[in-house]
Amino acid sequence: MLKIKDLYASVEGMEILKGINLEVKPGEVHAIMGPNGSGKSTLANVLAGKEDYEITKGEVIFEGEDLLDKSPEERAKEGIFLSFQYPVEIPGVPMVNFLKTSVNEHRKHKGLKELTAGEFLKLMREKMDLVDMHTKLTNRMVNEGFSGGEKKKNEIFQMALLEPKLAILDETDSGLDIDALKTVANGVNALKSPERSTIVVTHYQRLLDYIVPDFVHILYQGKIVKTAGKELALHLEEKGYDWIKSENGN
Amino acid sequence: MEEQDKILNDVTQGEYKYGFITNIETDIIDKGLNEDVIRLISAKKEEPEFMLNFRLEAYRKWLKMKMPNWAYLKVPPIDFQAISYYAAPKKGPKYESLDEVDPELIDTFNKLGIPLEEQKHLAGVAVDAVIDSVSVKTTFKETLAEKGIIFCSFSEAVKEHPDLVKKYLGQAVPVADNYFAALNSAVFSDGSFCYIPKGVRCPMELSTYFRINAANTGQFERTLIVADDDSYVSYLEGCTAPMRDENQLHAAVVEIIALDRAEVKYSTVQNWYPGDKNGKGGIYNFVTKRGICRGVSSKISWTQVETGSAITWKYPSCILMGDNSIGEFNSVAVTNNHQQADTGSKMIHIGRNTKSTIVSKGISAGKSENSYRGLVKVMPKATNSRNFSQCDSLLLNDTCGAHTFPYIEVGNKSSVVEHEATTSKIGEDQIFYCNQRGIDTETAIGMIVNGYAKEVLNKLPMEFAVEAQKLLQISLEGSVG
Numbered sequence: 001m002l003k004i005k006d007l008y009a010s011v012e013g014m015e016i017l018k019g020i021n022l023e024v025k026p027g028e029v030h031a032i033m034g035p036n037g038s039g040k041s042t043l044a045n046v047l048a049g050k051e052d053y054e055i056t057k058g059e060v061i062f063e064g065e066d067l068l069d070k071s072p073e074e075r076a077k078e079g080i081f082l083s084f085q086y087p088v089e090i091p092g093v094p095m096v097n098f099l100k101t102s103v104n105e106h107r108k109h110k111g112l113k114e115l116t117a118g119e120f121l122k123l124m125r126e127k128m129d130l131v132d133m134h135t136k137l138t139n140r141m142v143n144e145g146f147s148g149g150e151k152k153k154n155e156i157f158q159m160a161l162l163e164p165k166l167a168i169l170d171e172t173d174s175g176l177d178i179d180a181l182k183t184v185a186n187g188v189n190a191l192k193s194p195e196r197s198t199i200v201v202t203h204y205q206r207l208l209d210y211i212v213p214d215f216v217h218i219l220y221q222g223k224i225v226k227t228a229g230k231e232l233a234l235h236l237e238e239k240g241y242d243w244i245k246s247e248n249g250n
Numbered sequence: 251m252e253e254q255d256k257i258l259n260d261v262t263q264g265e266y267k268y269g270f271i272t273n274i275e276t277d278i279i280d281k282g283l284n285e286d287v288i289r290l291i292s293a294k295k296e297e298p299e300f301m302l303n304f305r306l307e308a309y310r311k312w313l314k315m316k317m318p319n320w321a322y323l324k325v326p327p328i329d330f331q332a333i334s335y336y337a338a339p340k341k342g343p344k345y346e347s348l349d350e351v352d353p354e355l356i357d358t359f360n361k362l363g364i365p366l367e368e369q370k371h372l373a374g375v376a377v378d379a380v381i382d383s384v385s386v387k388t389t390f391k392e393t394l395a396e397k398g399i400i401f402c403s404f405s406e407a408v409k410e411h412p413d414l415v416k417k418y419l420g421q422a423v424p425v426a427d428n429y430f431a432a433l434n435s436a437v438f439s440d441g442s443f444c445y446i447p448k449g450v451r452c453p454m455e456l457s458t459y460f461r462i463n464a465a466n467t468g469q470f471e472r473t474l475i476v477a478d479d480d481s482y483v484s485y486l487e488g489c490t491a492p493m494r495d496e497n498q499l500h501a502a503v504v505e506i507i508a509l510d511r512a513e514v515k516y517s518t519v520q521n522w523y524p525g526d527k528n529g530k531g532g533i534y535n536f537v538t539k540r541g542i543c544r545g546v547s548s549k550i551s552w553t554q555v556e557t558g559s560a561i562t563w564k565y566p567s568c569i570l571m572g573d574n575s576i577g578e579f580n581s582v583a584v585t586n587n588h589q590q591a592d593t594g595s596k597m598i599h600i601g602r603n604t605k606s607t608i609v610s611k612g613i614s615a616g617k618s619e620n621s622y623r624g625l626v627k628v629m630p631k632a633t634n635s636r637n638f639s640q641c642d643s644l645l646l647n648d649t650c651g652a653h654t655f656p657y658i659e660v661g662n663k664s665s666v667v668e669h670e671a672t673t674s675k676i677g678e679d680q681i682f683y684c685n686q687r688g689i690d691t692e693t694a695i696g697m698i699v700n701g702y703a704k705e706v707l708n709k710l711p712m713e714f715a716v717e718a719q720k721l722l723q724i725s726l727e728g729s730v731g
Binding site for chain 2: 049073076084087088091092093097101102106158162
């Protein structure tokens with residue numbers, strides 16, 4: 001599904017990613033952990049196509065095609081979904097309009113008929129249950145006045161609507177209390193399928209109690225320095241990131 | 251980022267789609283301005299003496315006036331002798347039926363999407379179309395006449411309803427109100443006139459389309475709307491012009507008079523040619539729009555979407571004379587490339603318990619300058635009056651400017667005046683968020699800008715709101731950076 005080969009990326013002349021290699025197969029859940037500033041969010045944003053980053057070396061193949069050539073909206077329509085760490089507010093734009101435009105852009109790309117307002121509302125109601133989303137939120141403007149937890153729920157709700165092939169969850173657990181965390185994790189798990197892969201970017205192990213990864217990678221100073229099964233996250237929780245730092249000569 | 255700029259620039263610099271020139275035979279008088287020219291205009295229009303005197307008085311006052319320079323605008327010198335003050339499509343000024351109209355002219359209005367054909371009247375909009383200086387066709391007149399509503403060209407009103415014109419002309423905008431109003435009063439050639447009798451609710455939207463076609467002419471139209479006691483009318487105005495390299499002057503006057511409990515809604519979508527992307531050409535738009543709420547509990551609301559003109563100087567205002575009268579101003583002003591706009595409103599509270607609201611949304615892109623200028627004046631006797639003003643500015647890049655000049659004068663202690671202002675920049679993060687959901691940059695900007703302007707767009711009549719939304723998208727998507 002996704003193959004990252006020797007990827008280097010920098011922002012404003014500063015190198016952040018220094019040779020990432022990663023392969024994600026259909027149905028797999030990969031967790032990427034690491035201390036602050038190790039490049040986790042950069043990796044997520046680079047995959048989604050944020051233009052602030054310059055790719056200096058390497059390649060990313062998604063579903064057999066060069067991903068880095070594509071615009072952010074093309075990547076989205078081909079099945080890459082980024083759940084944002086800080087979802088932005090868009091005043092004056094109703095959630096419903098935003099979501100309908102988004103869903104229909106995806107449908108057009110797949111050669112499907114666009115949904116009418118009625119059809120869309122029906123689809124929306126089905127998906128709302130997944131993350132316990134309320135109409136009081138969908139009736140508002142995009143993310144406007146949402147609490148931290150509501151914003152994250154809204155991200156997973158959008159993921160449910162768009163049914164991506166690869167979901168990248170960027171620090172989805174940050175700022176969530178334990179109940180919200182469970183709701184969000186349940187949403188993610190409900191969407192799990194043999195075709196759908198997930199990359200969970202997180203600082204803490206606690207989200208991985210609910211979204212169980214097949215692989216855990218530790219990103220440190222722009223490189224993946226360790227890869228193992230889910231037990232690695234627990235090990236990390238116990239020993240802290242200092243253990244990685246000392247192993248890598250700092 | 252570069253990619254985004256590219257898309258934005260492509261879209262922003264999209265062609266002005268109303269820029270065509272119509273080849274119709276035009277009756278045009280020589281350039282220049284003097285008393286003889288004014289007499290000639292008046293004679294061509296076979297006006298009664300009071301009109302000629304009105305014009306001459308205005309002209310003589312204008313000669314002593316200076317062009318205002320207080321606006322935040324760079325206006326190149328205007329040579330008033332290099333303009334022709336009267337241009338009209340030949341073949342008779344007014345037509346009885348569409349068959350008599352020059353087919354080129356019909357074609358022009360079709361290109362502009364203006365419903366002149368009789369069948370389209372069923373859509374329920376009565377139209378007065380003004381090309382260059384004269385009104386060429388007013389539709390739906392008979393249906394309106396049944397209710398006693400007068401809706402016709404200004405010239406016709408002068409001939410057929412001189413008493414009404416004489417009574418109300420210059421009431422809201424006196425002859426020498428300001429430099430451009432005085433010029434208009436001297437040379438105006440046509441426009442629309444509308445009278446709604448007592449107790450009548452006008453059953454359809456009334457609409458005027460203005461079009462400048464001939465080269466080297468100015469357009470000086472005059473609109474007068476009188477709403478008698480307990481009446482209601484909603485009025486729409488649209489404007490376009492061909493693309494020409496030289497600048498053209500447009501100095502219009504709109505007067506509204508609302509009597510007891512009358513309500514007038516005036517909506518404008520102004521899309522004069524804004525000049526090319528280097529700032530060449532475009533219309534200089536110096537317009538005086540003012541309404542008087544003369545009667546008790548009367549209401550006048552101005553709603554405008556301004557996307558055109560190289561220079562806009564325009565402050566639709568309300569004089570709230572009647573007790574409990576209400577004034578509203580809702581505006582979206584867009585500037586792009588080298589456009590300059592200094593626009594806003596004046597609310598003058600004279601009667602007791604008068605209320606006014608100002609909502610101004612400025613959107614700046616390219617290298618443009620966009621200013622809001624507003625005056626809220628509460629007279630000592632206007633007790634218990636209220637004003638709420640909200641002025642928001644949205645910047646699409648770092649090379650444009652947004653400015654706010656609010657003036658507030660409150661003459662008594664029982665009145666409340668509130669002013670809120672915000673400035674924001676369209677966020678790359680907002681656009682990326684949309685992109686990541688599969689929405690391209692063009693659509694995203696359209697969505698964000700329309701969201702920002704929605705409060706005002708919602709005030710427009712349906713068919714106009716759709717047009718305005720499209721217009722925003724066309725004239726704006728661009729220059730985020």
